[in-house]
Amino acid sequence: MSTALFACSRCFARYQFEELSSGQQLCKECRGAFPVVKCTYCRSEFQQTSKGSTSTICKKCEQNVKAYGKPSACEYCNIIAAFIGNKCQRCSNSEAKYGPPVNCEQCKQKCAFDRQDDDKKVDGKLLCWLCTLSFKRALAKTKQGNADRKAHLKMVNHSKTKSKEKSSRSSHKRPHRERVDLEKLKSLEQGDQGPPPKTVKNNAGGRLDLDPNSSDHVVAMTQLKEKIASLQKQISMKDSQLLNKDKMITELKAQHFTNENEMRNKMQKTQKEHDEKVDFMNQKISGLLKEVATLSKSQSRKGKNNSAVGATTAALLATENSNSGSGTDSPSLV
Numbered sequence: 001m002s003t004a005l006f007a008c009s010r011c012f013a014r015y016q017f018e019e020l021s022s023g024q025q026l027c028k029e030c031r032g033a034f035p036v037v038k039c040t041y042c043r044s045e046f047q048q049t050s051k052g053s054t055s056t057i058c059k060k061c062e063q064n065v066k067a068y069g070k071p072s073a074c075e076y077c078n079i080i081a082a083f084i085g086n087k088c089q090r091c092s093n094s095e096a097k098y099g100p101p102v103n104c105e106q107c108k109q110k111c112a113f114d115r116q117d118d119d120k121k122v123d124g125k126l127l128c129w130l131c132t133l134s135f136k137r138a139l140a141k142t143k144q145g146n147a148d149r150k151a152h153l154k155m156v157n158h159s160k161t162k163s164k165e166k167s168s169r170s171s172h173k174r175p176h177r178e179r180v181d182l183e184k185l186k187s188l189e190q191g192d193q194g195p196p197p198k199t200v201k202n203n204a205g206g207r208l209d210l211d212p213n214s215s216d217h218v219v220a221m222t223q224l225k226e227k228i229a230s231l232q233k234q235i236s237m238k239d240s241q242l243l244n245k246d247k248m249i250t251e252l253k254a255q256h257f258t259n260e261n262e263m264r265n266k267m268q269k270t271q272k273e274h275d276e277k278v279d280f281m282n283q284k285i286s287g288l289l290k291e292v293a294t295l296s297k298s299q300s301r302k303g304k305n306n307s308a309v310g311a312t313t314a315a316l317l318a319t320e321n322s323n324s325g326s327g328t329d330s331p332s333l334v
Helices: 028-033 059-068 089-098 129-190 216-333
Strands: 036-038 045-047 080-082 110-112 198-201 207-210
Touching: 110 129
Parallel strands: none
Antiparallel strands: 036 045, 198 207
C-alpha cells in the first residue's frame, strides 16, 4: 500500500510527513543548508532563507515592526514582543483561552498558564513557554548523547567479536597445518615420492613451495581470484567511462555542427539582405538623379519661354505707344 508523500516547502522534493520539519515543512537537506536562529523579539526558532542572510527577526515580527513599530516587553513573560498593548500575542491568546497566568515552577515568574491537563505538563511540572523549550532542548541533547554512546558501544563490541573470530580461525588452522607437516615427514620417511609441490609467487616476487594438501594455496588462489575480480570491475568501470566520454564527444560534435550550420545560414541571410538593400538604394539613387535631371531641364525651358514672352510684350508695348502718339497729333492738325 503506497503512503502519501508531502513536498518540501523549499526544494519541492517529496518525502514522508515524519521526515519534514514541523514548522516550515523542510527536508533534512534544506534544514542543514540554512541555519536555524532565534528571533530577537518573540524568541521562537526559525530558519533563515539564505546562507548570507544575517537577519535574526522572523517574518511575522518583521511584518509587525513595519505595521506597529518596535515592540515593548510583555508584562507576563518579559519577552520583547508586545506590539499592541502591554502583552505579547502568545500571552494574550493563552490568557483568553486558559485564564490568568500562574507561577512557573522553573523560573518562578508569573508567566505559565494552567491548561487543566496533566498530559500538557512537562515532566509533571507546570512550566512557561521558554522553560518548556529549554527542557525539550536538554532532553533532545541527552537522547542524542545516549544514541551516540550506544552506537560507539555497538562498534566496540562488533570489533571485539571480529577479533575473537579471527583468533578462533587462526587457532583452528594451526592443528591442520601441524597434521600436514607430520604427513609430509611420514611420506619422506617411507620414501613415497608424490607429485612435486606447486609453486606460487608471493607479493615480493619470490617463489613459495606449497603442498596441495595445505590451505596456503587455497588462500593464494582466493586472493588471486579476488584481485582478478577487482581488476575486471575496474576494466568494466573504465569501459563505461570511455563509452560515456565517447557519447559526450559525439553530442558535442553534433552540437558544434548544428551551431556552425546555423551561423553559416545566418551569415548568408544577412549577406543577402544587405545586397538587397544596397540594390534598392542604388535604384532609388538612380531614380532620384533622373528626376533631378528632368527638373533641371524643365527649369531651363521655362526660363527661355519667359525671356521670349518678355521680348514680345516689350515689342507690343512699343507699338502701342507709337500708335497712341500718332493719334494725338492728327486732331490738332485738323
